[in-house]
Amino acid sequence: MEFKAIRGVEDIIPPESEKFERVVDTFKEIVKLSGFKEVILPIFEEAKLFTRSVGETTDIVQKEMYVFQDKGGRTIALRPEGTASAVRAYVENGIYAREPFTKWFYVGPMFRFERPQAGRKRQFFQAGCEVFGIKEPGADAELIKVASDILKKLGIDAELQINSIGCKKCRPEYRRALISFLRERVNELCPTCRERLERNPLRVLDCKEESCQEVVSRAPKITDFLCQECKEHYERVKEYLKLLSVPFVENPLLVRGLDYYTKTVFEFKSSKLGAQSTVLAGGRYDDLIEEIGGPRTPALGFAMGIDRAILLLPESKERREGVFVVTRGEEAYRRGLKVVSFLREKGVKSEIDHRRGSFKAQMKAADRNRARYALIIGEEEVENDFFSLRDLETGKQERVEGLEELLGRL
Template sequence: MPEFQSVRGFHDLLGEDLRKFRHVSQHLREKLKLYNFEEVVLPVVEYLEVFQRSIGEVTDIVQKEMFAFKDQKGRWLALRPEGTAGAVRAYVQNRLYALKPHVKLFYEGPMFRHERPQAGRYRQFHQIGAEVFGSIDPLVDAEIIQLVYEFLSELGVPSVIEINSIGCRVCRPAYRVALKEYLEGVSEHLCQVCLDRKDRNPLRVLDCKVPTCKEAVRGAPKMVDFLCQDCTEHYAKLKEYLQLLSVPYRENPYLVRGLDYYTKTVFEAVSPELDMTLVAGGRYDYLVEELGGPPTPAVGFAAGLERLSLLVKELPREEPLYMVLPFGDVMDYALAVVKSLRSEGKRVELSYKRAGLKKQLELANRLGVSYVVLVGEEEKAGGFYLLKDMETGQQVRVEFNPAL
């Protein structure tokens, strides 16, 4: 065992894993730019209150999953557990609401939650998130879901989009009461965890996986039946737009989210293979106000890059790798060849092994080189080099004049 290991839940990202990660990230970033989102780089640390106010005091994230600490002046800071809170803070602090009718931002970076690591879950993980500020139109919700859907399909990651509406401050309180009453009635059928959830966060009981709970919840009142007129219309419009955009979705009346700031639309893209949420988001029409800005409706989503990476099966082919093998007293000539090839934009490795041709070819083979460039005394004298395709074994002569 090495003397020093990385901290639990904090991983080195390298090799094949990193290539998959970059593949996912690049693809989503391009997609976001096509939808005219502008990047913002946000700090990893915020005042603890920013998260408490945004995510909700009684959520698990705030109660037990934050890396919080005091700075030298005794103020409470925290490593961000998600991106929206910081994005909203930045929107308000930089008064972006004064610039344009609406603002579309995206960000990418590490998030931190102190949970037990397991498959697709780390204490430092990475998200790309996007937020649209300033429009209440359900068209925005639909476009965001469309973006996510296109991204996932093009990435080749099978997933199902689920949507729901969880109402607003007008209609949700009544639903909460009705649901709580219902749950009291069936409490003898609920699992231990749900009995606890019933009082703390009744909506969460709805998506419990325990079969008896699922059964007990079957007759529960649904949020969609309690939506006020405004929320009902919003939800109906959203579905209409999704159809117009040919985005397949599944309504899940039991879909709820773990953060308190959501209103109206919530959605998730779930992987059937991993049985895990890959991308999640929704509307949060009160959060900007909550963090001191003017009343501003907003919608957003966040994608988990590690989870997405797990589902990437094929990577695009890499640029072919050239390797220059000098043998004999020809280093000056070989270096000129290397320089020239690189200037043509080729990916070039120079053999660092001073050995016979055979050994160097073995080395090139082990390094997965596509083309080998043979440079020996004859080549130098004759002003050429030999280009050998390591796949086919074919070899061609290429004229080369180092003076040019």
């Protein structure tokens, strides 16, 4: 019987797994410098958590969530995104009662039933940050700067687009104006957007269909409907981004696909990703914590698609590192085992070929493993108690006396 991975779910094997590790390590390095601490969240939750937070009328809830009944009769969903789980953990554990503000990050798999394509799988990975308890616009700018620094450190070139989608006070008026505008042009919209028109009209602004894009290019702009508070917040965010030297483009059609967003929204987009152009995105969600049972608490965050970031990593020559021990004969092999153990204890990556093939075969194995050095132990080395250390980048070979000298040379 032949088993294969389920469609839309892929193995991440070397060298792709090394790229995955590079993205995650870089993300963690940058966010920890800004005071974020890791939270480890469940992969599945009660489905109503996502229905309540993400929004009943969103594509994620209506079409894409993996939902099932567990043996206890509860309706469970594999998490389609990380923010709802982080907010649930923040409320359930009463973090708001003991911390004036909280900065968390998470890394892990998410699940959505979508048509698999490059940069969009049914199991995909995200690295995200959440900030709870800060309403000031400086926090928005700082978070966007952190996101920008991550992409810059990875060598990923992406354009930052920003917008404000207002709040509960000013968005209803814009929603009415948008519905009125779209109703007059309903025949020009795609079938999906005709369905969205009444239940979730802001999603029409984000449609990728050419006919819909032409219609919304003439639609009212949400920034023209902002209340004074939202307008001032947005202006300050832009001011601080300029202060932090973070270039951006204002996109009045940017709305994001989740219902919980308020005020600031942003996306980092790359033309190299085609239709799935967004590599990192987020925004403010000041109402969500209260909506799922906590006290009124301002909050904001972002998530980066690790799979998409990997697609955008610049090509780089694989770096050689560590030592590959090459041996001839039983006594040399025994000595090699001890050397490998010693080097690993000292933090030096090292390997040995237990198959003990020919010298040529072992040297090929060292090259295949991208080792920087081959440590050769043959009959002469055993008899005279030394090692031959060959630099596989330069080809230079030298005699090394003892383990401490070897460690010093490495």
